Amino acid sequence: MRQEEFIEKLFDQYHTKTPFTLPPHSEFDHKIIVTADPTKAIKPRKLFKTSSKCEEYEQTEVERLEKAGMIYRVHHWTSYVTSFVTTSANKLRLVIDYSQLNAIVQPMPTEIKAFNETLINVSGKVFSKLDFEKAYHHVRLTEDSEPLTTFRCHEGVFRWRVLLFGYIHSVECWTRYMTAIFGDLSYCCKFYLDDGLVFSDNIEDHKKHLKLVFERISKYKLHVSRQKCQFFVNELDWVGHHIRASPAGVELHPSDDTLEKIKSFRPPKSKKELMSFLGQLSYISDFFPNFATLSEPLTRLLKKDAHYHWSDECQSVFEKIKTMQYDHFSRHPFQVDKPVKISCDASDYACGAVLWQLDSDSTDTLHWYPVEYRSQKFDAMKRKWPIIDKEMYAIKFACSKFHFYIANRPQVLCLTDHKPIIAVFQSENPSPKHARVIADVAQYNLLICHISGETNDQADYLSRWDPLVDPPDPRTSHSSCRHPLSSSTLPSSSLHPSSMSNPKLLSSSSSRPNSNHTETTMNFFISASSEQPVTGPENNLPVTSTDSSTGTATVLSSSNSVEPPDLSPPITEEPLSTDTQIPESSTDSSSATTSAPWSPPSVSLIPNSEEIKSFVENYAKDPFFSKIYAAVNSTPELYPSYHLDPTTKLLYFQTCRLCVPAQSLQLLLDASHSDIFGGHPGAKKMKFRMRSRYHFANFNSVIDNYVKSCSICHRVKPRTFTAGPLQQIPIPTQRWHTIAMDVVSGFGTAKWFATDVNAILVIVDLLTCRCHFYPLNTSFTTLDIVTIFLRYYFPLHGVPSMVISDRARQFVSTLAETLSNQFDIDRHLSTATVHQSNGKCERYIRICEDYLRCYVVTNTDWIDLLPLAEFTINSMPSLSLNGISPFEADLGYVPDAPETVVFPLPQKGREAGAEDMVELLDHYSKVARAALKAAQQKNKLQFDLHHKSVEYKVGDTVYIDINAMPSNSDVHNKKLLRSFQTKFIGPYTIVEKLSPVKYTVDLESVNRSHSEFHISSLKVVNVPPDTLYRAPAHAQMFRAYKDGTKLVEIDKIVKHKRKGKGLSIKVKFVPDSADESPDDQFSWNSLSNLVKTANRLVFEYADSHPDVAKALKKMKVTRES
Known part of the structure; x- marks a missing residue:
């Protein structure tokens, strides 16, 4: 019997021909x-x-379901709503939002197997696949569950009688149903959700197996979609995988549809799109052994506080993933009855493992085929481990990932290319770390065997494969380093230094072939220190320098992208291999040692014949001008406002306005706005200028969105309004429970109890407005403030509940935070540029300075007048307290001043003031609170008249006012005068909203200062959609810090000095360009940081400096071989 006739007989005999109807109740x-x-x-x-x-x-769908009996009409007010989605076949599907029901459903234990577990024991050479129609509707709901499924549509309100799509446990129920029906047929068929796979060794067995399956289908009245089924084939696509019969057994590959989806992905524009792309990749991650290492630059962008910036590195990885040959690493389903072995290896930054099985059908030689690949990237801590610890971890990692396959097996062969591992497992007294690994893998019957590294290529490849380094080319010469963006390949409008991405410095192992470096030829790299940052030219082009004695060329490179590469540790020392690929350009090596001066970007507006020809061709393709252009050519009277130039065939509107097609519009917008003759006008000015010259579709919206997307306009132009309404501190309920403190300096040095002081610590109670002035030195520490606080403040007022201060290092130190936690003090740190956040202190500082100006004769008189100033200010009536003085609000009375001795008050008046102290203090407290509340309302009303209320969201892109940055991190502004500096820098991303006017911005990779800013210092970026025209993006360049955001080369160590308890080392850098000043070539760095990665250079210097050698010995640092 032919196969087609057999299938027809199966469907005629076992498959029902009646429409899908309500199934009966069952167990x-x-x-x-x-x-x-x-x-x-x-x-x-x-x-x-x-x-x-x-x-x-x-x-139509509701009528069909109601007629089949699967739903029935009810009258109920609590119901879910329907919507529609489009299927892959471009058909509509009715869906119901059951998210509220799913949130209150009791969790259900899962029986869904992973796809790899489903494929266990799949073998054979003949395959068929089945697809069940309306799968979930084969299972009935209990009667008491039906009211929970009530949904509402335009046809009315209905309830389900069967298992429904969108319900959280539908997959679990269907899986249990299929397991109960076909569980005993697992030797010939597998089911994953609503897809079935039947496999056999030959056609005759396959017919028997299909008959068994269809008998079960007939018994339980299941419906199969015949259009989606395949029968009697040697290869097929099933659940996103391509299954193929081969002489070595069943092979698994990604399906063509899955690969096509990956190749059709555009570069992600957001974290959500990137997560979607990586989610698609994770489905086939088992097919290539380098997924963890390869996708590391992409997964790095998904960190919680990471700034999303699609760099050249990400684009390179993205393209490699899309163009990878996925069928190179094929897999086979796991067979329970075949021997198993695992091979594992570790490198400096990752570990890998492969699960193998023996092909028992191979009679000539032993043939092992791969079942699964696994790899893991080491974190920063594991990278510091010795190599033997990494190799031990690789074995533990392999066992944990392959536990399902190797557990309870008689013996599993474990291959490693690190021979000391065998001695560790045989040792009677292993180290604690090794003992823990041995205990973890003791549950498996492992036989550890050593093999040479050459034969452990698969696991070695998993742990060492670097997706960012191209294969070495022996023709590459480092004497002619070129920038990848050369003038021969890019238009002049893109040759802006801020838009150029410099090549990354890629290092390779010294054991690579074709390397002409000796062990003594070494490049030392260090990032700029915090004491004296190193700066380079604005364009930061790569340069080369050649050692005349060795002929070795050294590549100097720096990264100026918005998100610099993550380099750890911060100071590195690596040999530069000749295998590093440097793209070529049109310049020769002799000109690469100097930085070419930057010329303003320009766009040529004089079209040549080719440009005019393409301009005319674009009219026919343009959706707006195509019909007009064709009509004007044939029947001009249809569009009297348009006409053609007889010479150039260009289309004009209203006599003089050139019609610009969409394909040429980007060039025009760049020339009219971003070009040096454009001048970056605003949207209104740009419209006025272009309206009389050009005509194109969506004129206003195109220009508005283009100007909004211009990053240079955002940085250079000030904001048109001041944002942020006044946010006031709640009025305290008790005296001295909420205080504000600040330090004012600028006074002459004077003696105070044998201590040199030149500043004042001001403490103000925010309820009574009483203040204290304590002298101190400007070089004060947190311990000095604590001493003053305990010695002078604490005996009078105790411990406060809330302290408001600025962000001086003494107020934000670890000691200050520790003491605040111990004493349960709520600290509030004000923003530096928003003085009203600590306005009471600022006000009393000004009053104190005014008082001292009235009486100070010499620069040291202020120390004697300070106690008198405190008494006088506290005894004055305060307008904020409705005319009562701070003394009265705090103590209930005003202490006698010297004037009362000379001019005594009448005795009756003094006795009249002696009331009940409790009632008096309570009265003054109420008066103070009422007066403060009225003052706050008045201040807020006046303040908010000149400040706009805006609100930003987490994830918004903003620019930061340069005046709000404690340290300027913008390379462009660093060497410019104040008049030429940009107003804002950025863009950055908001990562947290602290209050209605205070936000945390992601500055981790570019700035060491705090990242909290007031809303008045931020300017939001309204990024238009990608489908609209946008201004050219200019990357923000940052100056170097020691966190690895830029690498520079050390020429030599110059000298050292003692700093605190350690040593500070002064190093000289090789200049980044010929115009770099000599002062920019030196930097001080701590010995502890420098020795971590420039170990050899430091120890060579210590050989001639005993104090440095002594410090290294004390640090217990050894010289690296």
């Missing part, structure tokens, strides 16, 4: 169990607006 009925009252948890929602096509489909 598989599902009961929905909820943990909360559905009537309270489910909130009514409005129906979504739909098109007439959707409503027509909804009517």
Whole structure:
């Protein structure tokens, strides 16, 4: 019997021909169990607006379901709403939002196997696949569960009688149902969700297996979609995988549809799109052994506080993933009855493992085929481990990943290319770390065997493969280093220094072939220190320098991208291999040692014949001008406002306005706005200038969005309004529970109890407005403030509940934070540029300075007048307290001043002031609170008249006012006068909202200062959609810090000095360019940082400097070989 006839007979005999109807109740009925009252948890929602096509489909689908008995009409107010989605076949599908129901459903233990587990024991050479129609509707719901499924559509309110799509446990119920039906046929068929696979060794067995499967289908009245089935084939696509029979057994590859989806991905524009791309990749990650290492630059962008910047490194990885040959690493399903072995290896930065099985059908030689690949990238801590610890971890990693396959097996061969591992497992007294690994893998029957590194190529490849380094080319010469963006390949408008991405410095192992470096030829790299940052030229082009004695060329490179590469540790010392690939350009090596001066970008507006020809051709393709251009050519009277130039064939509107097609519009916008003759005008000015010259579709919206996307305009132009309404501190309820403190300097040095002081610590109670002035030195520490606080403040007022201060290092130190936690003090740190956040202190500082100006004769008189100033200010009536003095608000009375001795008050007046102290203090407290509240309302009203209320969201892109940055991190502004510096720098991303006017911005990779800013220092970026025209993006360049954001080369160590308890080393750098000043070539760095990665250079210097050698010995640092 032919195969086609056999299939027809199967469907005629075992498959029902009746339409899909309501299945009967059975032991598989599902009961929905909820943990909360559905009537309270489910909130009514409005129906979504739909098109007439959707409503027509909804009517047809509801009638079909109601006729089949799967739903029935009810009258109930609590219900879910419907919507529509488009399937892969471009058909509509009715979906119901059951998210509220899923939130209150009791969790259900899962029985869904991973796909790799489903494929266990899949073998054979003949395959068929089945697809069940309306799979979930084969399972009935219990009657008491039906009210929970009530949904509402335009046809009315209905309830389900069967298992429904969108319910969280539908997959679990269907999986259990299929396991109960076909569980005993697992030797010839596998089911994953609603897809089935039947496999056999030959056609005759396959017919028997198909008959068994269809008998079960007939018994349980299952419906199969014949259009989606395949029968009697040697290869097929099943659940995103391509299954193929081969002489070595069943091979698995990614399906063509899955690969096509990956190759059709555009570069992600956001973290959400990147997560979607990596999610698609994770489905086939088992097919290539380098997924963890390869995708590391992409997964780095998904960190919680990471700034999303699609760099050249990410683009390179993205393209490699899309163009990779996925069928190079094929896999085979796991067979329970075949021997197993694992091979593992570790490198400096990752470990890898491969699970193998023996091909028992191979009679000539032993043939092992791969079943699964696994790899893991080491974190920063594991990278510091010795190599033997890494190799031990690789064995533990392999066992944990392959536990399902190797557990309870008689013996598993474990291959490693690190011979000391065998001695560790045989040792009677291993180290604690090794003992833990041995204990973890003791549950497996491992036989550890050593093999040479050459034969352990697969696991070695997993741990060492670097996706960012191209294969070495012996023709590459480092004497002619070129920039990848050369003038021969890019238009002049893109040759801006801020838009150029310099090549990354890629180092390779010294054991690579074709390396002409000796062990003594070494390049030392260091990042700029915090004491004296190193700066380079603005364009930072790569340069070369050649050692005349060795002929070795050294590449100097620096990264100026928005998100610099993550380099750890911060100071590195690596040999530069000749295998590093440097792209070529049109300049020769002799000109590479100097930085070419930057010329302003320009766009040529004089079209040549080719440009005019392409301009005319674009009219026919343009969706707006195509019909007009064709009509004007044939019947001009249809469009009297348009006419053609007879010479150039260009289209004009209203006599003189050139019609610009969409394909040429980007060039025009760049020339009219970003070009040096454009001048970056605003949207209104740009419209006025272009309206009389050019005509194109969506004129206003195109220009508005283009100007909004211009990063240079955002940086250079000030904001048109001041943002942020006044945010006031709640009025305290008790005296001295909320205080504000600040330090004012600028006074002459005077003696105070044998201590030199030249500053004042001001403490103010925010309820009574009483203040204290304590002298101190400007070089004060946190310990000095604590001493003053305990010696003078604490005996009078105790411990406060809240302290408000600025961000001086003494107030934000670890000691200050520790003491605040111990004493349960709530600290509030004000923003430096927003003085009203600590306005009470600022006000009393000004009053104190005014007082001292009235009486100071010499620069040291202020120390004697300070106690008198405190007494006088506290005894003055305060307008904020409705005329009472701070003394009265705090003590209930004003202490006698010398004037009362000369001019005594009448005795009756003094006795009249002696009231009950408790009532008096309570009265003054109420008066103070009422007066402060009235003053706050008045101040807020006046303040908010001149400040706009705006709100930003987490994830918004903003620019930061350069005056709000404690340290200028913008390379462009560093060497410019104040008049030429940009107003803002950025863009950055908001990562946290601290208050309505205070936000945390992601500055981790470019700035060492705090990252909290007031809303008045931020300017939001309204980024238009990618489908619209946008201004050219100019990358922000940052100056170097020791966190690895820039690498520079050390020429030599110059000298050292003692700093605190350690040593500081002064190093000389090789200049980044010929115009770099000599002062920029030196930097001080701590010995502890320098010795970590420039170990050899430091120890050579210590050989001639005993104090440095002594410090190294004390640090217990050894010389690296």
